[in-house]
Amino acid sequence: MHKIVEKIFGWSYPLFKKWDFGETLSSYLSLAINIIILVFIAYTIFLVFRYALVRIMIIIARRTKTRFDDLLVSNKTAKYTAHLIPLLFIYKSVPIILENFVYWEGIFGKLVGIYIVLLSLWIIKTILNAFRDHLKSNPSYSDKPIDSYIQVIMIVLWTFGFIIIISKVFDISTNAMLGTFGAVSAIIILIFRDTILGFVASVQVSLNDMVRIGDWITFDKFGADGDVIEINLATVKVRNFDNTTTTIPTYSMISDSFRNWRGMLDSNGRRIKRHILIKANSIRFLNENELEELKKIQLVTHYIEHRQTEIDKFNKSHHIDKSLLINGRNMTNFGLFRKYITQYLSQYPGLNKDMILLCRQLQPTPQGIPLEIYTFSNDKRFENYEYIMADIFDHIFASIPYFDLEIYEMPSGKNDFVD
The missing domain is CATH 2.30.30.60 (SH3 type barrels.)
Incomplete structure (x- = not known):
């Protein structure tokens, strides 16, 4: 390649010398003509190789099943590579063109060398970006921090590139750097x-x-x-x-x-864990008339009948005096309400019945007795989950008066204290 470059750029100076233009004028005229020729040839090489490389890459990408070559095209790897070939030509030509301008030869040679290093790093970056995009399109790697690894590789490469550039600028050996x-x-x-x-x-x-x-x-x-x-x-x-x-x-x-x-x-469900506060003074035992009335609530009808039979049997066998409700075993409105909510949740279509389903009483607080719902919704999407939870608690709030219970609310004005 060196001989070809000499033939292209080495003819003008002897020609001007032959025409007696003088040493200095011949050098400058030769330099001007060689720069024009260099720009023309370098640009022509760039256009040819850019067209050829891009077309070849597109043809290969269309004929292969892998997406990696498509990503090389989209990241413009071929386009940047086409810049590298005319740069190599310029790098070989500068010493011949500036043969009579030693000072400028050193400067331009270093500048072209630096540009080649930077362009090479940029080409490597486009290849790594294509590799990154290819891995991200693979489900096995789509959730991995590929960007971090690519950035680390590029930091190492830029570090070595910086060392090479410094060594070229100051004429220091790479080993010393x-x-x-x-x-x-x-x-x-x-x-x-x-x-x-x-x-x-x-x-x-x-x-x-x-x-x-x-x-x-x-x-x-x-x-x-x-x-x-x-x-x-x-x-x-x-x-x-x-x-x-x-x-x-x-x-x-x-x-x-x-x-x-x-x-x-x-998982198979999203947890619903929320409580309401029941006033402690609204919790009480239920008498027979109240139990008969509550039997109309279908979800607890069978439970009341079965539980009442069991309690009556126990109280009779132990000769319990039922003139006072506190004696013996009894049902409370709060306990029956918990059973009702449990039955309601077990039939609610939006919940996962294979996971935990509880309606439980928590440690009493100064504000009342917490009644907590602990279950899992089938639908984990935010909007649907919120709808399911709100629908359940809408029903709970509306059901509480049927069991003669009260929800604790922070007093907001003087009317809250009036009997």
Whole structure:
């Protein structure tokens, strides 16, 4: 190639010398003509190779089943590679064109060499981006922090590229630069502290499967509550349910506590755990007339009959004086209401009957007796889950008066204290 370049650019200077233009004028005229020829040839090479490489890549992409070559086309790998070929031609031509301009030969040679290094790194980046997109399209890797690994590789490559550029600019050997680089590694570690922490964190997050792209997470410290849309070297991006975006440092995923809802989404139901407060003074024993009236509620009719027979048998066998309700065994309005709610939940179509289903009484509080519903909805989607839970508690609120119970409410005015 060197001989071809000499033939292309080496004819003008002897020609002008032959025509007696003088040493200096011949050099400048030769330089001007050679620059024009260089620009023309380099641009022609670029157009030819760009067209050829792009067309070849498109043809290959259409004829193969893999998506990787399609991604190379979309990331413009062939287009950037086409820039590299004329640059190599220019790099070989500069020493011949600037043979009589030693100072400028050194400068332009270094500039072209630097551009070749930068362009080579950019081509590698497009290939890695295509590889990243290819892995993300694979379900097995779609939830992995591929961006973090690509960024680490690029940081290493940019570091070596920077070393090569410095060695070219200051005419220092690469080995000497690497030695100097090792000596200042402590400073570099300090500068890239967040990057190193992010890389370590992203590896741990991936290996321990703590969070994936697409997971719903809640991170109170950063006000995040939504789906993870990106995991990279420095940050984890979360699209909140109000369509805002929260950026979380990657190393915070291992240094702080957050909630990942993936387990719930992968399970067979989403938990409903909510309570209401019942006034303690509204809980009482039920007499026979009240029980007869409550038998009209179909969900507890059979339970009342069976339970009443069992209680009457016990009280008679133990000669219980029933002139006072407190004596012996009795049913309460609160206990019967819990049984009613349990029966109602067991027949409610939106709940998973294969998982826990409870209506339980919790530790009394100064505000009343908590009655908690603990069950799981079949539908885990946010809007449907909220509808199911609201529908259940709408029914509970409307049912309470039938059992002569009262819900505790914080007094809001003087009327709340009037009998």
